[in-house]
Amino acid sequence: MPHSTQLAANFFRVACYFEAALTLVALALGWLVDIDPFANLVLDEQALLHGLLLTLPLLMLFFAMQEIPLQALEKIRTLLLETLGPRLYRNHWTDLLILAAIAGFSEEVLFRGTLQPWMENTLGMTAGLWISNAVFALVHAVTPLYALLAMLMGLYLGISLDYGGERNLLTPIVIHGFYDFIAFLVILRNYRNSL
Numbered sequence: 001m002p003h004s005t006q007l008a009a010n011f012f013r014v015a016c017y018f019e020a021a022l023t024l025v026a027l028a029l030g031w032l033v034d035i036d037p038f039a040n041l042v043l044d045e046q047a048l049l050h051g052l053l054l055t056l057p058l059l060m061l062f063f064a065m066q067e068i069p070l071q072a073l074e075k076i077r078t079l080l081l082e083t084l085g086p087r088l089y090r091n092h093w094t095d096l097l098i099l100a101a102i103a104g105f106s107e108e109v110l111f112r113g114t115l116q117p118w119m120e121n122t123l124g125m126t127a128g129l130w131i132s133n134a135v136f137a138l139v140h141a142v143t144p145l146y147a148l149l150a151m152l153m154g155l156y157l158g159i160s161l162d163y164g165g166e167r168n169l170l171t172p173i174v175i176h177g178f179y180d181f182i183a184f185l186v187i188l189r190n191y192r193n194s195l
Contacts, residue, residue: 011087012095019099022106026114035121037113040161041169050163051174058153058179066186072145077190079142085191088184096184104177111136111154112161112172129158153179 026037065073088096111132120128133154140150157172164171 012091012099015087015099016102019103019106022110026106026110029110029118030114033114033118035114035118037109038169039113040117040167041109041113041173042166044168044170046164047168047170048174050160051171052178054156054160054163054171055175055178055182058156058175059182062179062183062186072143076143076146076149079146080187081191081194084184084187085194088188089191091188093185096188097181100181100184101177103180104173104175107136108157108169108173108176112158113169116158116161129155133158 023037029035030037066077115135116128116132118128119132122128123131133151136154137147137151141147157175160171160175161167161169
């Protein structure tokens, strides 16, 4: 198997396992702090639709940031292209969909299903939202600007948890997964164009 094909296959497998393991972390943390990570996960058509619609503003910002000639944004684009491009290069779009779905599900179960409710119960709604998403930003801190953008996206996802008046974890799961899928496709396209 050629090196780039092996790299892509290994990355896909390891990334899926890593992201899926976050669900186990959410379950363990939930057990420790007496929070059911799935308590607010309801399979509901309205929450699914809300998730798809609420992804659109994020995608518009994402595509706008692809065009803004700001050095800090260029650094992020280059970093993503150089780190993810070769690893996604040999994957089919269905692989990217699977990875995005696992990441959206697992990260949201951990951050919005476990950490945010725990922080809200302990510190109040506002502080819980901010602190849980500060942690979300820290684990995504590949550059200072990327951490800030992750914090803002995390706040958006945290607020979307209650969109429509009923708390439903499905909404941020759909937003996160759909956003990641489109971002993966764009990174893959940009990498292929750079070859």
